[in-house]
Amino acid sequence: MTFSSVLTRSATPRATIRRRPLACALVVALMLPGLALAQTAKEKELEARVAELERLVQQLASQQQQVQTQVTEVKAAQTAAPAAIAATPVKNPIQATTISTAGNPGTRFSYGGFIKLDASVTSTNDGDIADGSVGRLFYVPKAIPVGGGAAREGGSDTDMGANFSRFWFAADTDLESGDKLKGYLEFDLFGGGTTAFSGNEIATNTYALTVRHAYVTWNKWLAGQTWSNFQDANALPDTVDFLGPTEGTVFVRQAQLRYTSGPWSFSVENPETVYTPFRGNMAQVAGDDGAVPDITGRYTAKGDWGHFSVGALARQLKYQSGRANDSNTGYGVSVSGKWNLGASDDLRYMVTAGSGIGRYVGLALNNDAALDGAGDLENIDLISGFVGWRHVFSPKLRGNVFYSRAEYDNKTALTGLGITKSAQSAHLNLIYTPIPKLDIGAEYIWGQREIETGDKGELNRLQTHVKYSF
Helix, strand or coil: CCHHHHHHHHHHHHHHHHHHHHHHHHHHHHHHHHHHHHHHHHHHHHHHHHHHHHHHHHHHHHHHHHHHHHHHHHHHHHHHCHHHHHHCCCCCCCCCCCCCCCCCCCCEEEEEEEEEEEEEEEEECCCCCCCCCHHHHCCCHHHCCCCCCCCCCCEEEEEEECCCCEEEEEEEEECCCCCEEEEEEEEEEEECCCCCCECCCCCCCECEEEEEEEEEEECCEEEEEEECCCCCHHHCCCCCCCCCCHHHCECCEEEEEEEEECCEEEEEECCCEEEECCCCCCCCEEECCCCCCEEEEEEEEEECCEEEEEEEEEEEEEEEECCEEEEEEEEEEEEEEEEECCCCEEEEEEEEEEECCHHHECCCCCCCEEECCCCCEEECEEEEEEEEEEEEEECCEEEEEEEEEEEEECCHHHHCCCCEEEEEEEEEEEEECCCCCEEEEEEEEEEEEEECCCCEEEEEEEEEEEEEEC
């Protein structure tokens, strides 16, 4: 190996070392513009964000200044002219606070009812129903004329009225203690008038308010006037007539104290004995001489299938006139319910049997008891009931058909032969709802009442209504 070759080998690494710094410098020089550009973009983005924040801060400060200026102006105006401000009406929400200043805090008030026009054409075969009587306004089997003989002719009458319209108020309160309070008032316009032209069809057709329900509930307790606990109002058919299957229905509203727990309910209710005088036939005398309230109990089972209910009634019958004084015990059982057959059909029914409970059934179609010659009470036994089918043809059209009957076991030696022995009726209706809450209905009613002589009177009626609920 020559000296020159050694020099050549030793010079190669040094040249490489010298070239590497130059290459690195070149790479850095080439990358610097990109880095500078990237750094400039980030700075611009940050500067834009800072500028936006400064703008928002300035806007908020401006708004705060405006609010402060308005507050200052209002205070100055109040100081300068308090009388003018006091005279200016202040618009507040309708129910920002409790409507009644005497009500509990948080009480919820509600209101509802319906406006109803009834119109009917009635035909009877054994006499005419008296004008202005309840039997002309809705189906009352006791009002069917019967027993007039050949001298009496039937009649036909047309009647119209809006006096079954009604309205109600309710107040509900949930207390901090967990107690629940409710007050309820309901009225209709079925009361009589107070002037010569009130309550008649001569000029004004003016009628007074009638109390239907007035009660308060506290948790499981109810006190006041409402449906008797012996009545199952939820089983009643969907009718055009005010009541429908009257003779087969338990139907009483009266004052009571009731306790309800789950499916069970018990009540003590206003006592009233209704009796037939000795050989008084259809005469009806109401006496209020009982010291013991009517006592009821009810069990109700509910489900998607409908409901089933059993009610029981025990009561004291009392009669007192001069030295004549007698009492007896009345009792009854009622089975009722609604059975859903599907989405569009259901069956509704009620069967009631008892002794001395006449005033509870069929709008007092017959009496609780009859007096004998010595002034002693003899109970009148009864059995009654109805069954009805409801079908929904469409969301706007539904129909009902139902049959009702009542039978009484009268001691004719005490009552006479002119007292009601039985009554029955059949009903067919269609109800059309063109828009929600507006019903237009028509119902055909055939009714028959039989007295102990065997004479029968019949009624045929076309009942219609237009009813708007709100």
